[in-house]
Amino acid sequence: MPVIEVSNLNKRYGERVAVDDVSFTVEEGEIFGILGPNGAGKTTTVECIAGLRTPDSGGIRVLGLDPRTDGAKLRRLVGVQLQESQLPEKLSVAEALDLYASFYPDPADWRQLIADLGLTAQLKTRFGKLSGGQKQRLSIALALIGRPRVAILDELTTGLDPQARRDTWQLVEAIRDKGVTVVLVTHFMEEAERLCDRLALIDAGRVVALDTPAGLTAKVADEQRIWFRPSAPLDDRLLGDLPEVTSVTRSGPRVLVTGREDVLLAVVTVLAREQIRPLDLRVEQATLDDAFVALTGRSIDTDEETTV
Ligand SMILES: Nc1ncnc2c1ncn2[C@@H]1O[C@H](COP(=O)(O)OP(=O)(O)OP(=O)(O)O)[C@@H](O)[C@H]1O
Numbered sequence: 001m002p003v004i005e006v007s008n009l010n011k012r013y014g015e016r017v018a019v020d021d022v023s024f025t026v027e028e029g030e031i032f033g034i035l036g037p038n039g040a041g042k043t044t045t046v047e048c049i050a051g052l053r054t055p056d057s058g059g060i061r062v063l064g065l066d067p068r069t070d071g072a073k074l075r076r077l078v079g080v081q082l083q084e085s086q087l088p089e090k091l092s093v094a095e096a097l098d099l100y101a102s103f104y105p106d107p108a109d110w111r112q113l114i115a116d117l118g119l120t121a122q123l124k125t126r127f128g129k130l131s132g133g134q135k136q137r138l139s140i141a142l143a144l145i146g147r148p149r150v151a152i153l154d155e156l157t158t159g160l161d162p163q164a165r166r167d168t169w170q171l172v173e174a175i176r177d178k179g180v181t182v183v184l185v186t187h188f189m190e191e192a193e194r195l196c197d198r199l200a201l202i203d204a205g206r207v208v209a210l211d212t213p214a215g216l217t218a219k220v221a222d223e224q225r226i227w228f229r230p231s232a233p234l235d236d237r238l239l240g241d242l243p244e245v246t247s248v249t250r251s252g253p254r255v256l257v258t259g260r261e262d263v264l265l266a267v268v269t270v271l272a273r274e275q276i277r278p279l280d281l282r283v284e285q286a287t288l289d290d291a292f293v294a295l296t297g298r299s300i301d302t303d304e305e306t307t308v
Pocket residue numbers: 013016017018036037038039040041042043044045155187
């Protein structure tokens with residue numbers, strides 16, 4: 001049985017349609033991504049799932065409960081880390097954890113949680129003095145303190161530097177490995193590609209595609225592009241004759257081979273047989289952004305640094 005079922009969800013703010021007939025299910029133990037550009041309706045969707053906003057219409061079930069009527073029960077089962085969660089500047093890390101633990105009948109051992117999150121040295125530090133990464137880690141600890149079965153993480157790594165972002169990705173995987181189902185809201189393609197088992201691409205309030213990251217990219221382009229510089233003279237026909245290869249072209253000293261599925265293995269096998277090394281080898285595949293462009297005509301890309 002799915003852990004989360006969303007069917008035909010709609011939400012407007014006045015005239016503005018934020019969520020437009022959104023449906024998806026999230027299975028137990030997966031990391032489910034909601035990926036789309038700013039303003040696509042991602043936060044509104046997860047706020048409805050968490051019972052923090054009331055949809056105009058549509059059905060939501062989380063662990064069999066309806067967030068509209070079973071809000072209190074649900075809050076014990078779902079941990080939510082929302083965008084830019086703010087705490088009073090003067091509250092220390094330990095005080096925040098004590099406070100949140102007091103909301104739950106059987107809270108997790110927060111000392112263990114923050115040891116796992118690498119925050120033990122900051123126990124006495126006030127919230128206002130924490131770095132961006134430390135604030136994010138604290139917000140994850142607060143989302144997990146009630147031993148949730150589902151964790152909703154919204155724009156977890158926005159504003160973090162590449163190293164902190166990578167560390168946070170490991171944390172998310174560790175949360176999933178403990179059996180928690182994770183809903184991850186993001187506008188970073190690399191993040192979605194790396195972490196999510198399945199994801200919904202969302203644009204202007206609508207789900208435009210729903211699949212695994214590999215499934216989404218395969219839909220738009222099943223062609224691979226292989227660039228390399230041969231270490232010795234190469235007869236292009238040796239590659240062009242391979243059934244996996246669709247084209248071989250030259251760009252100065254570099255060779256570009258395009259093809260489907262097993263083209264890399266086929267090319268490398270021929271080169272090995274000819275005792276030619278592929279120098280500066282690069283394999284290009286379609287990205288989630290290519291998929292998004294193909295589906296919506298525009299890019300997810302934001303002005304924020306996404307290189308990791
Ligand atoms: N409280 C609100 N009142 C009015 N409009 C809102 C409100 N919250 C969100 N919106 C609008 O609804 C749309 C969807 O917003 P939402 O925050 O759900 O998108 P998002 O995909 O999470 O984007 P972001 O990553 O920028 O938060 C946007 O056009 C936004 O401006």
